[in-house]
Structure formats: C-alpha cells, structure tokens
Amino acid sequence: MPVTKKSPAGKTGRPPKVPGEKPTRDKIFDAAVDLFSEKGYDRTTVRDIARAAGITESAVYRHYTGKESILDAIFEYMEARVYSPLPPLPDSGNAESSIFRDLLEGLxxxxxxxxxxxxxxxxxxMEMPHNGNIRDYMKREYVERADDYTEALFQKQIDDNKIRSCDPRVLAEVFNSFRFTWLFRNFIIDYGKTPDVRAMEEELWPHIEFFEKLFVP
Incomplete structure (x- = not known):
C-alpha cells in the first residue's frame, strides 16, 4: 500500500503538484499510447500503464474506467486533429493554392x-485486423466519414469552378485511398526510421501535381 506523504503543515494527503508538471490524466494517456503502439492493445494491462506512468493502478481508475475508455480518448484525440484544417507551411504564401495542395502539402x-x-x-x-472496436472506428471515421467530408469539399470546388466537373464521390475515394496508402507506407512500413520531413514533402509533390493536372482548370 502506498505511503501517504505529509504536507509541510503535517497534514496527510496527495503530494503537491510540481509547477508545470503534466496532469495525471495526460500521463496515463501518453503511457498507454506508448505501450499500445509497442506491445499492442491486448498485451498491455492497466498495471503496465500505471507502472509506465509512475502511478498506482487505482490512480488510473480515478481518471479512466479501463483500457476501453483510454482507447475512446485516443479516438477523440485523433478526431479533433483529422477533421481540422492543416496549418499552412511557412513558405507557402506565394504559391498558387489548390484543394489538393491544401490537403496534402502540410501533411x-x-x-x-x-x-x-x-x-x-x-x-x-496494427490493431484493426483483430480489434472490432478499432476496426469499426476506422471504417466509420476514416472510410465513410472521410469520403463524405472530402466529397463535400470537392463538390464545393466544382461549384466554384476551381476543379473540373467530375463525380466528387469517386474523386474523394481515389484521393483518400492515396492518403491512406501514404500513411501506411510512411508510418507502418517505415515505422522506427527517423522521419525525414523534407523527403516526405518532396515525395508528395508529384502526386499533388498529378491531381492538379487532371482536375484543376
């Protein structure tokens, strides 16, 4: 059983927070992400997460009901970032933009x-093939919703005469398939390698130009 620390006044209670210290909930989240990505979701226990975060198991349960709720927090974290505009690159202000550059260049x-x-x-x-919860999430958010979201963007571009008339759903599916493949190649197949942002950006340019030549008037 953990020893309860005393405050300077002699009262018992939780240790005081260190200024600038990361909140316990964030420590748990970060520890879980590290372990899930290296060991896998099924092979990681709440005890493992608590040990990695430097806290007790009971402290984990004060912030999350279990691994499933941590996974839900991961889903929420990703959703907040995937469906928000990419920040512009520092040197992109003078370049002629297109929807394809906007969606790929800063990725x-x-x-x-x-x-x-x-x-x-x-x-x-990695967990999608054998975890139904993750598989359903991926299908819902990164296949169905992603295609709906991108189709709407392309339809608006067609209406504004910024890209040529075409089937926006088909274009969305092709475009998102490319992005999915790019993510898999760079962050799964090449996982563990030191990422080279400049090389990734240069690799994307021929694909951006490909879409622009086909669809930008």
Missing part, C-alpha cells in the same frame, strides 16, 4: 510535429 510536417500522432497511427493500423 508530413503536421504529423511529425506531434509524435503521439505517429504512435496512434501505428495503433490503429
């Missing part, structure tokens, strides 16, 4: 800027 830098995203991408891809 490598955005993902690499948040290392936890790389780990979560690995969790989702």
């Amino acid at each position: 490598p830098r955005y993902i690499i800027s948040e290392p936890v995203l790389v780990k979560i991408i690995r969790i989702l891809f």
Whole structure:
C-alpha cells in the first residue's frame, strides 16, 4: 500500500503538484499510447500503464474506467486533429493554392510535429485486423466519414469552378485511398526510421501535381 506523504503543515494527503508538471490524466494517456503502439492493445494491462506512468493502478481508475475508455480518448484525440484544417507551411504564401495542395502539402510536417500522432497511427493500423472496436472506428471515421467530408469539399470546388466537373464521390475515394496508402507506407512500413520531413514533402509533390493536372482548370 502506498505511503501517504505529509504536507509541510503535517497534514496527510496527495503530494503537491510540481509547477508545470503534466496532469495525471495526460500521463496515463501518453503511457498507454506508448505501450499500445509497442506491445499492442491486448498485451498491455492497466498495471503496465500505471507502472509506465509512475502511478498506482487505482490512480488510473480515478481518471479512466479501463483500457476501453483510454482507447475512446485516443479516438477523440485523433478526431479533433483529422477533421481540422492543416496549418499552412511557412513558405507557402506565394504559391498558387489548390484543394489538393491544401490537403496534402502540410501533411508530413503536421504529423511529425506531434509524435503521439505517429504512435496512434501505428495503433490503429496494427490493431484493426483483430480489434472490432478499432476496426469499426476506422471504417466509420476514416472510410465513410472521410469520403463524405472530402466529397463535400470537392463538390464545393466544382461549384466554384476551381476543379473540373467530375463525380466528387469517386474523386474523394481515389484521393483518400492515396492518403491512406501514404500513411501506411510512411508510418507502418517505415515505422522506427527517423522521419525525414523534407523527403516526405518532396515525395508528395508529384502526386499533388498529378491531381492538379487532371482536375484543376
């Protein structure tokens, strides 16, 4: 049983927080993401997470009901980032933009800027085949919703005469299939390698130009 620390006044209670220290809930989240990405979701226990976060199991349960609720928090974290505009690149102000550049150009830098995203991408891809909850989430958010979202973007572009008339649903499915494949190749097949943002950006340019030549008037 953990020893309860005393405050300077002699009262018992939880140790005082260190200024700037990460909240316990965030520590648990980060520890779980690290373990899920390396050991796998099924092979990680709440005890493992508590040990990695430097807390007790009971402390984990004060913030999450269990592994499933941590997984739900991971889903929420990703959703908040996937369906938000990518930040513009520092040197992109003078370039003629297109919807394809907007959706692809800043992708490598955005993902690499948040290392936890790389780990979560690995969790989702690696756990999807044998975890029905993750598989349903991936289908719902990164297939069905992603295609709906991108189709609406492309339809607006067609209405504004910014891309040529075409079937926006088919274009959305083709475009998102490419993005899915790019993520898999760079963050699953090449997982563990030191990411080279510049090389990733250069790799994307021929694909951006391909879409622009076909669809930008």
